[in-house]
Amino acid sequence: MTANTARHAAAADGTRHEGREGGTSVLLQDLSRSFGTTRALDRLSLEIAPGELVALLGPSGCGKTTALRIVAGFESADTGSVLVDGKDISSVPAARRDMGMVFQSYSLFPNMSALDNVGFGLRMRKMGSADRRKKAGELLDMVGLSPQAKQFPHQLSGGQQQRVALARALAIEPRVLLLDEPLSALDAKVRLQLREQIRTLQQRLGTTTLFVTHDQEEALSMADRVGVMRNGKLEQIAAPDELYDHPATSFVAEFVGVMNRIPGELQSDRLVAVLGGLVPVQEGSDAAPGDVDVLVRPEGLRMELIQNGNGIVTNRTFLGSVTRVSVLLSGDVTVRVDKPSSEAAALPPGTSVAVSLPPEPVLVAPRRDVTP
Amino acid sequence: MAAVARGGLGEKASPQERGDPGGSPPRGQRRSYPVWRWAILLIAAVYFLIPLYSGLRFAGLKAFTNVFSQSGFISAIGLSLRLAVVTTILTLLLMVPTVVYVHLRLPQVRRIMEAITILPIVIPPIVLIIGVLKVAPGFLLSTPYLLALVYVILAMPFAYRSLDAGLRAFDLKTMVEASNSLGAGWPTTLWRVVLPNIRTAMLSATVLTVALVLGEYTMASLDLYQTFPVWIVNFEQSSGPISVAASLLALFVTWLLLMFIVVVGSRSARKRGGAELALFSVAPRQTSRTTGEPE
Numbered sequence: 125m126t127a128n129t130a131r132h133a134a135a136a137d138g139t140r141h142e143g144r145e146g147g148t149s150v151l152l153q154d155l156s157r158s159f160g161t162t163r164a165l166d167r168l169s170l171e172i173a174p175g176e177l178v179a180l181l182g183p184s185g186c187g188k189t190t191a192l193r194i195v196a197g198f199e200s201a202d203t204g205s206v207l208v209d210g211k212d213i214s215s216v217p218a219a220r221r222d223m224g225m226v227f228q229s230y231s232l233f234p235n236m237s238a239l240d241n242v243g244f245g246l247r248m249r250k251m252g253s254a255d256r257r258k259k260a261g262e263l264l265d266m267v268g269l270s271p272q273a274k275q276f277p278h279q280l281s282g283g284q285q286q287r288v289a290l291a292r293a294l295a296i297e298p299r300v301l302l303l304d305e306p307l308s309a310l311d312a313k314v315r316l317q318l319r320e321q322i323r324t325l326q327q328r329l330g331t332t333t334l335f336v337t338h339d340q341e342e343a344l345s346m347a348d349r350v351g352v353m354r355n356g357k358l359e360q361i362a363a364p365d366e367l368y369d370h371p372a373t374s375f376v377a378e379f380v381g382v383m384n385r386i387p388g389e390l391q392s393d394r395l396v397a398v399l400g401g402l403v404p405v406q407e408g409s410d411a412a413p414g415d416v417d418v419l420v421r422p423e424g425l426r427m428e429l430i431q432n433g434n435g436i437v438t439n440r441t442f443l444g445s446v447t448r449v450s451v452l453l454s455g456d457v458t459v460r461v462d463k464p465s466s467e468a469a470a471l472p473p474g475t476s477v478a479v480s481l482p483p484e485p486v487l488v489a490p491r492r493d494v495t496p
Numbered sequence: 497m498a499a500v501a502r503g504g505l506g507e508k509a510s511p512q513e514r515g516d517p518g519g520s521p522p523r524g525q526r527r528s529y530p531v532w533r534w535a536i537l538l539i540a541a542v543y544f545l546i547p548l549y550s551g552l553r554f555a556g557l558k559a560f561t562n563v564f565s566q567s568g569f570i571s572a573i574g575l576s577l578r579l580a581v582v583t584t585i586l587t588l589l590l591m592v593p594t595v596v597y598v599h600l601r602l603p604q605v606r607r608i609m610e611a612i613t614i615l616p617i618v619i620p621p622i623v624l625i626i627g628v629l630k631v632a633p634g635f636l637l638s639t640p641y642l643l644a645l646v647y648v649i650l651a652m653p654f655a656y657r658s659l660d661a662g663l664r665a666f667d668l669k670t671m672v673e674a675s676n677s678l679g680a681g682w683p684t685t686l687w688r689v690v691l692p693n694i695r696t697a698m699l700s701a702t703v704l705t706v707a708l709v710l711g712e713y714t715m716a717s718l719d720l721y722q723t724f725p726v727w728i729v730n731f732e733q734s735s736g737p738i739s740v741a742a743s744l745l746a747l748f749v750t751w752l753l754l755m756f757i758v759v760v761g762s763r764s765a766r767k768r769g770g771a772e773l774a775l776f777s778v779a780p781r782q783t784s785r786t787t788g789e790p791e
Contacts, residue, residue, distance in 0.1 A: 196673075198673055198676075217676075221677075223677060224678075227674060231667070231674040233693070234666060234693055235689075244688075245678035248679035249679060289674075
């Protein structure tokens with residue numbers, strides 16, 4: 125069942141699940157949280173616009189899940205507050221926050237059928253049995269699982285369970301949808317399908333959504349904005365293309381996508397000498413004049429086939445329309461350069477090439493001993 | 497009775513669940529295993545069945561028909577059954593919230609709890625009785641239900657381990673959080689989500705508690721109440737065969753009762769993909785299929 129067929133199935137029977145009129149805004153203000161001596165959140169502030177899907181992305185232990193759990197009401201912040209539609213909900217218990225949540229681990233109640241799982245939140249809202257079953261059925265239909273309505277969780281695959289969990293979270297028409305790495309336990313194919321389905325439903329319903337993941341591909345492909353977290357702080361929050369093309373810090377640059385580190389020398393006039401040329405330095409670069417690393421993406425490097433160039437091709441990785449070519453430069457530095465696969469065919473290992481940078485601003489970072 | 501729930505069962509998956517085709521032993525070993533199994537089974541069977549057979553021969557068939565008309569038989573077995581019911585209810589009321597709370601909020605004290613709950617096995621019965629007498633409410637002191645308080649303590653090691661194994665077999669924290677996020681408060685979450693999913697463990701705890709109460713002699717004897725085991729011992733002095741017949745009958749009835757609970761519990765659990773009920777452990781819930789499934 126693809127996202128499209130689910131949407132068509134829902135549309136066919138007139139199912140209509142609109143988000144709350146005007147949507148819900150969420151504001152995290154200066155949230156801090158420590159566990160013992162570990163500071164999980166350090167004055168985190170984040171604003172989510174009504175109907176927006178914001179992904180929090182970061183390595184394990186960066187605080188993203190803690191932030192989500194504080195919004196859900198499962199944890200409390202040491203300082204700071206969570207505002208939903210301008211009202212501070214910090215002291216409101218989880219059961220009264222009206223937030224739908226999909227968990228990383230399978231969270232369906234094993235003693236209930238898929239239909240009863242989806243209807244659970246409605247039952248808590250005192251909805252009558254007939255209405256509840258009707259609405260739960262509609263939600264299951266929306267995620268393409270009507271035939272499985274009477275099945276118990278142990279009879280469903282992992283992907284189906286997460287789709288039921290999504291339907292269950294959406295059934296209560298939550299003010300905010302919280303997704304805690306809901307796809308990480310699934311295999312690649314199912315993950316891709318469910319990713320599209322979640323995004324389609326979220327956009328159709330207009331539900332304000334906070335999505336936590338460590339998978340950058342998931343974050344970049346699903347979110348309106350992606351916040352990259354590190355050590356309990358938000359390093360940068362921006363639209364996916366902005367984040368990829370203009371990372372604010374070297375951490376963001378290297379965490380999101382593939383990044384080359386090429387040794388260079390930063391001069392006092394904000395120019396950096398690298399690969400035999402001078403290129404301007406991008407705003408936000410956090411290095412002092414002297415030895416630095418220049419951060420460039422594989423598609424940001426030029427490469428020409430030339431005798432006695434500054435590099436030798438050592439490896440090629442076919443990625444479909446492009447091929448990633450590894451080039452060994454002088455100084456034992458290896459860089460990765462993306463070339464259209466049709467052109468990369470002429471670059472077998474051992475080929476001499478010239479690698480250079482276009483005259484566009486680059487990000488620089490303090491020199492690191494180990495090159496990627 | 498000393499057997500207890502095997503900890504950590506919930507984390508193990510069978511070879512079939514892991515998709516491990518090599519789950520079965522090599523060919524040579526496979527041939528030798530059944531022989532050993534049958535030998536051990538035979539030795540155990542001989543060990544248990546010979547005394548029963550001897551008792552059966554000693555009592556004779558006539559004793560089995562006479563046992564019901566003996567004075568004190570009905571009141572003794574009635575008292576034991578009433579104590580079994582009261583003890584089971586008290587044990588579950590006390591242990592279920594405690595074990596759930598420890599799992600959810602105080603996982604770091606689980607080891608301490610395990611140590612505490614094993615104490616009734618090592619503390620002498622007389623100490624337990626004196627302890628209970630000191631703290632029991634006054635209106636209970638002159639009734640046989642005082643024994644129920646003692647039995648709750650004695651059943652604690654078995655009940656705790658059954659419930660602990662049951663809670664380990666499913667993701668309690670996530671279930672509770674999911675329930676809360678959907679608007680359910682604590683009582684509703686406990687009633688609709690937690691209890692149905694540890695029903696098998698609760699049945700297991702019930703089975704062990706009932707078996708303990710129906711077979712306990714020392715405490716009742718010390719407290720001078722004529723429960724069924726005490727009646728059997730007392731009656732032995734006037735009629736050995738009838739006393740043995742009553743013992744065998746009690747054994748059979750207890751076995752039937754336990755099997756009934758096991759069968760009913762397992763059938764209900766199997767229907768929902770829950771854990772299988774074994775007397776002393778809770779087998780892990782069947783894992784979900786995550787890969788290679790048609791979506």
